[in-house]
Amino acid sequence: MSLPLHTHGQVQGVRDVGIFKVLTPEEAMTCGLPPQDVLLWNAEDDRYAGSVGSPQRETGRLSVSALRMPEVVQPGDVIRLREGSGQISVLFRRGSQANTLFVTERCNSRCLMCSQPPRDDDDSWRVDELxxxxxxxxxxxxxxxxxxxxxTLLGQDLRRLIVTCRMELPDTTLHILTNGRLFSDRALADALVGAAPEDVIWAVPLYGDVAAAHDAVVDAENAFVETLQGLHEIGRLKGRVELRVVLHRMTVDRLPELASFIYRRLPFVEHIALMGLEPMGFTKQNRDRLWIDPVDYIQPLGDAVFHLANRGMAVSIYNLPLCILPGPLRPFARQSISDWKNTFAPECTGCDLISHCSGFFASAGPAWRSRAVSPVKLQEALHEMA
Known part of the structure; x- marks a missing residue:
């Protein structure tokens, strides 16, 4: 079951917006963080900013209690509290494999399957919060x-975030999702990629081997040319690149041609992710243009995967359950769906592969699931792999 990033409770003593690390008293004593940045887990101690889990005793003291879903907040998490609001938002979850800093809602593309539709609001406040x-x-x-x-629309502010991460988290790799178009500006590429060429993976979408195909999906003129120029700028700077291809009706027919294009034109790419569709945002609005049962594109998917893998390129399949993939493709599948979005269908009951499977997006109801979804038995899976 997916665990949300928000819950509600009784929040007292917060001024404006507070960002706090939730820690046990024992860890709080040795963490080295300023006391005002710490919320104690199930404790009350005047040396720290307040407590989580127990009601406040003193007027004006910071406390968080009566959480609607207590399991949402655990020691090690970082949470946001707002004055006058009972909402508790988890900005970092200890132990999660999907922690992400959301830096802006603005975008210069309008992808037909965007799960986070862009907004033009000024959200520069996010940088200071991050x-x-x-x-x-x-x-x-x-x-x-x-x-x-x-x-990349943040420009130098994105560089500030990268540099701050290098200083505070020197052993952490950053994985930045970007359409890559603004890297066609060499000065911006130098500033952003050059900030940490070995410690950042730039995850860039590419939806076709010809301009018309890519531009139609991202709904932006000249996007294909700008993206390729941007990719080559990253390559020039010895930056790390992951290509992402979302699989839907408009992209699957030319997957083999795209795989060939990637091998010939973008040999410096270190990973290619072929990704099942997430039914959120614009995807729901454009269902008739995008939806295709994954079992109906297994042939071009397999051709693309083996074209790349047989030539030494790292390739993965994201967001597709193991049961719909033939045995030879299953080793390329990854458990790729963020834990707070992840779920399994009733049809998965009794499947021997469920602990290794990506499952489904929580937003993917029956209308978004393949007709081929069914439990797999271990003996059957071993036979298919033989």
Whole structure:
């Protein structure tokens, strides 16, 4: 069952917006964080900012209690509290493999399957909030995402975030989702990619091997040319690139041609992710243009995967359950859906592969699931792999 990033409770003593690290008293004593940045887990101690889990005793003292879903907040998490609001938002979850810094809602593309439809509002306040959040993230975090909207629209503010992460989280790899178009500006590419070329993976979507195909999906003129120029700028700077291809009716027919294009034109790419559709945002509005049962594109998917893998390129399949993939493709499938979005269907009951499967997006009701979804028995799976 997916665990949400928000819950509600009784919040007292907050002024404006507070960003706090939730810690046990024992960890709080040794963490080295300023007391005003710490909320104690099930404790009340005047040396710290307040408590989580027990009601306040003193007027004006910060406390969070009576959580509607107590399991949402745990020690090690970083949470946001707002004055006058009972909402508790988890900005960092200890132990999650999907922690992501959301940097902006603005975007210069309008992808037909965008799960986070862009808004033109001024949300520059997010940068200051993230600069407060980053020092509170666990130092041992292996990877941290950044997403939007389009992060590169922040310009030098994105560089500030990257540099701050390098200082506060020197052992953490950043995984930044970007359409790559603004990297066609060499000065911006130098500033952003050059800030940490070895410590940032730039995850860039590419939806076709010809301009018309890519531009139609992202609903932006010249996007294909700008994206390719941007990718080559990242390559020039020895930056790390992951290509992402969302699988839907408009992209699947030319997957083999796209795979060939990637191998010939973008040999410096270190990973290619072929991704099942997430039914959120614009995807729901454009269902008739996008939806195709994954079992109906298994042939071009397999051709693309093996074209890349047989030539030494790292390739993965994201967001597709194991049961719909033939045996030879299953080793390429990953448990890729963020834990707070992840669920399984009733049809998964009794499946021997469920602990290794990506499952489904929580937003994917029966109308968005393949007709081929069914439980797999281990003996059957071994036979298909033979």
């Amino acid at each position: 600069l407060r959040l980053i020092p509170l993230i666990d130092k041992g975090e292996i990877q941290l995402g950044m997403s939007g909207g389009e992060p």
